[in-house]
Amino acid sequence: MSPFPSIPTATCRLQFHQGFRFADAQNIVPYLRDLGITHIYASPIFRASQGSLHGYDICDHNELNPELGNRDDFDSLTEEMRKYGLKLILDFVPNHMGITEGSNLWWMDVLENGPSSCYASYFDIDWKPLKRELESKVLLPILGEQYGRTLEGGKLFIEYDQGSFCLRYEDRYLPLAVHSLLPVLERVVSKLHLEEADVPVELESIMFAIEHLPYTQEALGGRMAELVREKEVIRTRMMRLCEEHPEVTAAIATALEDFNTGGEHKNFDPLDALISAQHYRLASWRVAAEEINYRRFFDVNTLVALQMHLPEVFAATHQLVGELLKSDVVTGLRIDHIDGLRDPHRYLTLLQECHANAHEVNPESKPLYLLVEKILGRDENLREDWPVHGTTGYEFATQVIDVLIDSDAEAQFTQTYRRFTGMALPYSEFAYRGKLLVMRAAMASEVNVLAHQLSRIAETNRWYRDFTLEALGTALREIIACFQVYRTYITPEGEISHEDHRIILRAIAMARRKNAELERTVFEFIRDVLLPPADNPHPVDENARRLFVLKLQQCTGAITAKGVEDTAFYAYTRLVALNEVGGEPGHFGSDVERFHQQNKMRGEKHPHCMLATSTHDTKRSEDVRARIAALSEMPREWARAVRTWHRANRKFAKKMEDSAAPDLNEEYFLYQTLLGSWPLYPMSEEERQEYIGRICHYMVKSLHEAKINSSWIEPNLEWDNAVSVFVERILTPAKNNSFETSFLPLSERVAELGAFNALTQLVLKLTSPGVPDVYQGQELWDFSLVDPDNRRPVDFNLRKSMLEESFPTPEEMLSQWRDGRIKLFITQKLLHLRQQHFSLFASGCYDPLKTSGIYARNVIAYRRGDLVVVVPRLISQVGTPPVGDCWQDTSVEWEGLPDLFNVFTGGWLASCPSMPMSQLLKVFPVGVFITKESPH
Incomplete structure (x- = not known):
């Protein structure tokens, strides 16, 4: 074991x-x-x-x-x-669970039996929602258009098969409550009479059984198992009846034809009445944002939350x-x-x-x-x-990319971004507005429910009953938009940590500053609901208060995710290497000291935390981000390039009223994307078309996420198409297209710097406190974008064959870095080193090493027991490749260390108080060293 x-x-x-x-x-x-x-x-x-x-x-x-x-x-x-x-x-x-098809038996039972289902409590459903017409029903926003149009357009069908009736919409099959079938069976009886056929006694018996089945919550009591058993008996009887009496089967088909087409007079009232008798209410997908009465995963209607x-x-x-x-x-x-x-x-x-x-x-x-x-x-x-x-490990991905970005270039980058795009707002404003936008649109229902809960709480004490629903809702949305974290963790028992207390007070204070026109006492009331005073002279209903707090906490994370990750990250594009899950694009990089502090804290608190640089959720792969980070080292070149490309390409933009597609912010975003993902080798025509298709798909997705000129809810197809055409034209060689000629020199430079950044990032992941994760296939270069781009097939046979071959010398791998073997080599070397020295890596020990000399700030060096790690950063300032004499007088101080073995190149380094970087990285761009006393 x-x-x-x-x-x-x-x-x-x-x-x-x-x-x-x-x-x-x-x-x-x-x-x-x-x-x-x-x-x-x-x-x-x-x-x-x-x-x-x-x-x-x-x-x-x-x-x-x-x-x-x-x-x-x-x-x-x-x-x-x-x-x-x-x-x-x-x-x-x-x-949560998926509810798009019948394989979710719990959900199908809830749709069939409503609040009486034995699984009704499994899902987070509000059976008494704000809209009274939805009481004891689940809103199902699955229709492509409004319900009435769908019904009378002949897109809803009652079907019969093997003793069961169901409602079909496109490829969705929904159960029908057994008590609602009587009108259908009555129509079957009438059809048999018209055909002058005898009505089987068994059919009348089945109808009698249905009529006397308990189906309301009150009638059922604890008899749900009995109802389930009786329904199965009825289904079996119905199936046998149809087998023995073909005329009944024919009458069912004729009756359903009348229901489904409206009959001779196109009267859809019977079908509407049958559908209205169900425990669900069909609606257009657009209704979900405001009226949905089950908690979802974010704003995804097909994912229902569990309790x-x-x-x-x-x-x-x-x-x-x-x-x-x-x-x-x-x-x-x-x-x-x-x-x-x-x-x-x-x-x-x-x-x-x-x-x-x-x-x-x-x-x-x-x-x-x-x-x-x-x-x-x-x-x-x-x-x-x-x-x-x-x-x-999202936070590690942020920390490692931050340390690879030159924070000294922030002012220049900000100026370039603002001048080119005309967007002067700070990132924090984008995040704030993104959350407000989500609360007004995709997740309005969740916030409306919270506001009504808050209003009912206010009604429980005369001091607060004069607060209007509008004032409470507005203040609540502002507070949520000002949260600096995804959520707090106040317990069901009401226990509040010091950290949560601070987070809530800060959000309320910020919301008040942004909304001076709102009455101060409304914010004070919400504060006291979230953080009740010990001796509150005006207490509210305690059960209602606690339920509100718990529900709010479940909503703030989803709102933040949609407003920040899926809105602000695509709207604020100053340097998109920072726009990553868990990232903070408003902070332009960090220094080595902060990175050391973060590593040391992780080693002390969570030494077995996962370390990720690419995941299934990342907006860009680790290698794409490493490239884009390199732009921070060349702010002037970037500013000139983006202006040049804009002049060359603007003829391909489409005039759209008072703007052009793509707009300047989208164009700025596109150029970073191309630099981050451009292939390492010249493309064949087939490869070029595939690449263009990937970028077009990615750009349209980014437009929808940004929610400025297009969106998922209201796609601006003309704008989407214009941006795709722009991408196709600038990436297709032609006589009137000079873009690629201008683009390639900077692309080559960024690709080279990005490769060294990526190797530094890799070594840091594989040697920092924590457990490194290799996202499938990224042991070689991978320039994937957000899903589904990062879920394309991985050629594991190629990776296996490369691993089975003998690696070239370190010098050869460095000169041939484009083939990816250098990344695979480093990965295998360090993963095996981790296995050989499991205790060393499993411990949290971590000690920064001092650096000195002209390029002291360009080195990240630390010791982990018997291990020493030395990697470069901001490489353009040192020289490429960052090996040998280009380091000049830069050195790492490690007094007290014995002789060290170079894991990548072999050979020993004699112990000395200060080791020159020209020796540590003599022929290889990254260094990991182990003491000879360390056990193997």
């Missing part, structure tokens, strides 16, 4: 889908072992919506996704992993994952969207307790290797009382 917890040396994230199955992963297990990976870090493997490329739309937590293979295929994978000594970390989704804080929901969703965790291969979990849960701390504690009980160990030791997907603010720390080993 594995030790507890099973701490990885390094993980490899694999994206499973119908194009990459369990068998495909099994085939690369030997390669991953040879690379130095100890744990496969899998995307969700449980049953998801058909054709899902990501697996986060889980339909059944207790079944493996059949598109990935069956249980035998999964067992074959784990057996192969066992053979090669690899472990498995599963990605688990506790916050994971309920013991029965926890038990029902964790059966299979609990079974898998009993093996000696599945040893860890990554918890998706932890901020969506009502009580994250309690949920994580339960996971550790269940795992501890299954293995008869102490839960205090955190026996389950547990990571949370948590986005931390710039100065926010992971909650220390959470029984986890860390986050999935």
Whole structure:
């Protein structure tokens, strides 16, 4: 049995889908072992919506996704992993489920039975919403147009098959409540009479049985199991009746034809009445933003939130994952969207307790290797009382790119951006406005519900009842928009940490400053609801207050994610290497000292936290960001280039009223994207067309996310098309197109600097405190953009063959850096080093080393016990490649260290108080050294 917890040396994230199955992963297990990976870090493997490329739309937590293979295929994978000594970390989704198809049996039962369903409490549904017409119903915003048009357009059908009736809309099949079928069966009886056929006694008996079935919540009481059993009996009887009486089958078909087409007089009232009798209300997808009455994942209508804080929901969703965790291969979990849960701390504690009980160990030791997907603010720390080993590493991706950016260039970059685009607002204003926009549009319903809750709370004390709904809603939206973190963690019992107290007060103070015209007492009331005074002379209903706080906390994270990551990050484009999940584009880089502090703190607090530089969620791959970061080293060249390209390309822009598509901000964004993703080798015609297609798709997605000239809700197709045409024209060689000629020289320079940045980034990830993750295939150069671009097939056969070959000399790899072997070489060397010195890397020890000389600020150097790491930054200031004499008098001080072995080039360095960089990086651009006394 594995030790507890099973701490990885390094993980490899694999994206499973119908194009990459369990068998495909099994085939690369030997390669991953040879690379130095100890744990496969899998995307969700449980049953998801058909054709899902990501697996986060889980339909059944207790079944493996059949598109990935069956249980035998999964067992074959784990057996192969066992053979090669690899472990498995599963990605688990506790916050929500996918509801696009009938394979989510819980959801289908809720649609059929409404509040009476035994699964009604599993989902976060408001059965008594603001709109009274929705009481005891679920709003289903799945229609492409308004309900009346859809109905009378003949797009809704009642269908019968094998004893069951259902409602079909396009490829969606929805259940029909059994009590609503009487009008259909009555129409069947009338058809039989018209045909002068006898009405079977069995049909009348079935109708009698339906008529007397209890179906309301009050009538059912605790008889849900009885109803389920009786409905199955009715279905079986109906199926047998149709088999024995073909005339009944024919009458059903004729009756349904009348319902579905409106009959001879095109009267759709009967069909409308039948649909209106269901426990759901069909609506246009546009209605969701304002009226949806179930909590979603962000603003995705097809993902419904679970009430994971309920013991029965926890038990029902964790059966299979609990079974898998009993093996000696599945040893860890990554918890998706932890901020969506009502009580994250309690949920994580339960996971550790269940795992501890299954293995008869102490839960205090955190026996389950547990990571949370948590986005931390710039100065926010992971909650220390959470029984986890860390986050999935977004913050490290931010920290490492920050240290590669020249913060001295901020003023010049800001000036260039403002002059070119005319956009003078600071990033903080983009984030603030982005959240307000989301609350007015895509997530208006969630905020409206919160405002009404707040209004009802105000009504419980005469001191507050004069606050209007409008004033409360406005103040609430402003406070949420001013949150500097994704959410707070006030417990269901009302416990408030000092950190949460500070966060809330800061948000309220900022909101008041921005809204001096709003009455001060409204903000004070909301403050006292969120942070109730110990001796409040004007208390409100305590239960209502606590429920409001818990619901608010679940909403702020989603609003921030949509308003910042999916809006502001695409609207504010000063230097898009900073616009990354967990990033803070308003801060233009950081210094080496801050990076050391962050590493040291992680080593002390969470030494086994994941370190990520690319994930399935990143807006740009690690290598793309490394390139764009290099632009910070050449602010003048960038300013000249963007002006030159604009003059050359503006003839390809399309005039649109008072503007041109793309606008200047979009054009600025595009040029950074091209520099970050441009291929390393000349493109064939086929490759060029594929590249153009990728960039066009990416630009349209960025337009929709920015929500300025187009959006997902209201796509401006003319603008989208104009931007795509612009991309096609500037990237297609022609006599009247000089762009590429002007573009390539700077692109070559950025690609070279970006490669060295990427190698520094790689070494830092593989040697800093924490557990490094290699996103699938990125052990070679990868210039992918946001999903689905970063989920394209990976050529593992190429990587395997390159790994099996003998690596060239370090000097040769450096001169041939474009083929990617240098990145693969560094990855394998350091991953194997981590395995050989597991205790050293698993410890949190970390000590910065001093640097001196002309390029002292261009070196990142630190010691981890017997290990020394030395890498360059801001390389253009030193010279390319950054090796040998270009370092001049720069040196690293490491008094007290014995002789050191160069992991990459071989050979020993004799001990001395100050080691010249010209020796440390004599022939190779990065350095990792180990003492000869260190055990192997």
